[in-house]
Amino acid sequence: MNEVKNRSGFWFAVKSLVSGLQLTWKHFKNAKNRRTPEYVTDKNYFNQPDGLVTLTYPYEAIPVPDNGRYRLHNEIDDCIVCDLCAKICPVNCITIESVKATEEIGMTSDGTKKRLYAPVFDIDMAKCCYCGLCTTVCPTDCLTMTPVYDFAEVDIKNMIYHFTDLSPEQAEEKKQLLAKQQEEMAAAKAAALAARRQG
Amino acid sequence: MLAFVLTLVLLLSIVIVLAYAERKVAAFMQDRMGPTEAGPHGSLQAVLDVLKLLQKEDIVPAAADKKLFKLAPILIFAAVFAGFAVIPFTPDLVPAGIGIGVFYLLAIISLDVVGLLMAGWGSNNKYAMLGAMRSVAQIVSYEIPAGLAILAAVMVCQSLDFQEISYQQGALINQFPGLEHEINWLFGIEALGINTTTIGGITTWNIFRAPILMVAFVIYFIASLAESNRAPFDIPEAESELVAGFHVEYSGFRFAMLFLAEYSMMVLVSLVAVILFLGSWNTPLPNIGPFSLAYWTTGTVGELSSILWGGFWLLSKTFVLLFLQLQIRWTYPRLRVDQLMHLCWKVLTPIALGVVLIAGIWRLLMI
Numbered sequence: 001m002n003e004v005k006n007r008s009g010f011w012f013a014v015k016s017l018v019s020g021l022q023l024t025w026k027h028f029k030n031a032k033n034r035r036t037p038e039y040v041t042d043k044n045y046f047n048q049p050d051g052l053v054t055l056t057y058p059y060e061a062i063p064v065p066d067n068g069r070y071r072l073h074n075e076i077d078d079c080i081v082c083d084l085c086a087k088i089c090p091v092n093c094i095t096i097e098s099v100k101a102t103e104e105i106g107m108t109s110d111g112t113k114k115r116l117y118a119p120v121f122d123i124d125m126a127k128c129c130y131c132g133l134c135t136t137v138c139p140t141d142c143l144t145m146t147p148v149y150d151f152a153e154v155d156i157k158n159m160i161y162h163f164t165d166l167s168p169e170q171a172e173e174k175k176q177l178l179a180k181q182q183e184e185m186a187a188a189k190a191a192a193l194a195a196r197r198q199g
Numbered sequence: 200m201l202a203f204v205l206t207l208v209l210l211l212s213i214v215i216v217l218a219y220a221e222r223k224v225a226a227f228m229q230d231r232m233g234p235t236e237a238g239p240h241g242s243l244q245a246v247l248d249v250l251k252l253l254q255k256e257d258i259v260p261a262a263a264d265k266k267l268f269k270l271a272p273i274l275i276f277a278a279v280f281a282g283f284a285v286i287p288f289t290p291d292l293v294p295a296g297i298g299i300g301v302f303y304l305l306a307i308i309s310l311d312v313v314g315l316l317m318a319g320w321g322s323n324n325k326y327a328m329l330g331a332m333r334s335v336a337q338i339v340s341y342e343i344p345a346g347l348a349i350l351a352a353v354m355v356c357q358s359l360d361f362q363e364i365s366y367q368q369g370a371l372i373n374q375f376p377g378l379e380h381e382i383n384w385l386f387g388i389e390a391l392g393i394n395t396t397t398i399g400g401i402t403t404w405n406i407f408r409a410p411i412l413m414v415a416f417v418i419y420f421i422a423s424l425a426e427s428n429r430a431p432f433d434i435p436e437a438e439s440e441l442v443a444g445f446h447v448e449y450s451g452f453r454f455a456m457l458f459l460a461e462y463s464m465m466v467l468v469s470l471v472a473v474i475l476f477l478g479s480w481n482t483p484l485p486n487i488g489p490f491s492l493a494y495w496t497t498g499t500v501g502e503l504s505s506i507l508w509g510g511f512w513l514l515s516k517t518f519v520l521l522f523l524q525l526q527i528r529w530t531y532p533r534l535r536v537d538q539l540m541h542l543c544w545k546v547l548t549p550i551a552l553g554v555v556l557i558a559g560i561w562r563l564l565m566i
């Protein structure tokens with residue numbers, strides 16, 4: 001039986017007081033060592049038993065995992081404005097407005113043709129729950145998670161990130177172009193219809 | 200007047216260093232970093248804290264007893280600061296060299312208690328009141344073992360003059376008027392026949408002149424922790440129970456005064472411990488044969504060298520004790536009220552009485 005002996009007495013008390021002082025002294029002496037900001041897979045990560053554990057955060061930080069889910073970023077040049085991300089988002093924090101282009105705009109870096117403009121592409125980071133679903137469905141892999149996690153704002157309006165590359169004027173111009181094209185097409189159609197009736 | 204200004208400046212700078220050291224030592228002992236932003240390694244933190252306090256609004260609670268509330272910090276600081284008047288900083292520099300210095304110091308420091316009670320009562324706040332009551336009970340109790348331990352030292356030295364006590368504990372003993380023919384024996388026992396009068400150094404410190412004073416020193420040190428409300432005897436301002444104790448309602452300049460008084464008290468009790476037991480401004484290095492280390496590291500009385508050496512030894516010994524106070528604060532948990540009183544009345548006081556008795560007998564061996 002291992003009974004815990006309740007020890008007391010003058011010398012025992014002195015001994016325990018001294019060992020307490022030794023403990024704090026040891027930590028004080030080791031204060032010249034400091035923890036290094038290393039990733040958890042680093043050999044050294046669990047091998048730093050003594051020294052200061054604080055990292056001076058804005059100046060140094062432990063790296064985040066590659067597959068971590070933090071702030072979203074949309075590479076708008078590669079976005080085909082398919083609206084999949086907005087549809088899958090469980091909290092509806094992506095707002096997309098699309099305008100059909102009158103001609104082909106160009107190609108994304110993986111070779112998909114772009115046919116839509118996005119006058120509005122907003123992600124409300126304050127609503128986002130960082131589930132990552134949107135990045136999974138994105139067909140061109142343009143919507144990605146970045147390792148940035150420190151983006152607090154004073155004004156909550158600044159939490160809405162605007163990714164569109166069109167200025168309001170340009171967007172208006174594209175809309176008018178589209179309207180004109182559609183009018184022309186409608187006129188052409190009407191003309192063709194009329195011609196067929198006559199013929 | 201000059202002494203007043205000098206002491207105040209010296210005290211302020213020591214307190215600033217101490218407040219910074221407190222935070223850094225605490226941090227290091229808990230594996231943290233402490234202040235890092237203000238100045239190199241955060242060294243300006245304490246200065247900035249004081250500046251911040253001075254800018255703050257001076258709030259006097261509506262329900263407080265305004266006169267007591269406003270007067271208390273002044274009284275507390277004045278009581279502690281007045282204690283510095285009799286502290287000899289170097290062989291020939293003492294703000295007020297009066298013959299009954301020890302007695303005066305004990306008396307004037309007791310005024311501190313009145314100030315604490317005024318602050319606690321005047322705040323009209325239950326935490327402040329409880330803190331003040333605990334504080335007063337604690338300080339009044341611990342004055343007894345502290346006083347007895349000091350009495351033991353005074354009996355061995357046969358003097359109430361701090362400067363005379365200081366001279367006795369070094370190789371300069373025969374230079375003090377009235378002590379020309381005094382002789383120091385090793386451990387204060389003449390029968391051993393080892394004359395340490397000219398050896399000086401650590402052999403003539405009070406704790407070695409009469410080793411029983413080692414016990415007195417430990418008792419005094421413990422009691423002085425309680426008197427300056429330091430952990431593990433910090434129940435008067437136990438943050439987790441009483442928010443901040445008697446000064447919970449204070450802000451701005453008045454709080455700065457209380458803060459200053461608290462740290463000055465720490466410095467003062469450490470200075471007294473050094474002067475009465477650890478050889479005052481005397482060097483720890485003894486004269487060994489041809490190497491008169493003690494004389495070399497003391498300087499010539501009346502010249503700049505003695506002022507520098509004396510100040511250096513006194514302050515470095517004080518800082519060692521202050522560091523010990525800090526370390527104790529971050530090592531030991533707080534005592535309960537009943538344990539506190541048990542320690543004082545049933546342990547320290549009887550031992551201190553015994554020490555006084557033995558110190559009296561020891562004195563007989565010394566002559």
Ligand code: SF4
Pocket residue numbers: 072085088089090091092093094123127128129130131132133134135
């Ligand atoms: S990470 Fe989830 S919540 Fe955030 S935008 Fe994408 S789908 Fe919506």
Ligand code: SF4
Pocket residue numbers: 074078079080081082083084085086096134137138139140141142143
């Ligand atoms: S799923 Fe990708 S390509 Fe489609 S709209 Fe969203 S970000 Fe653009």
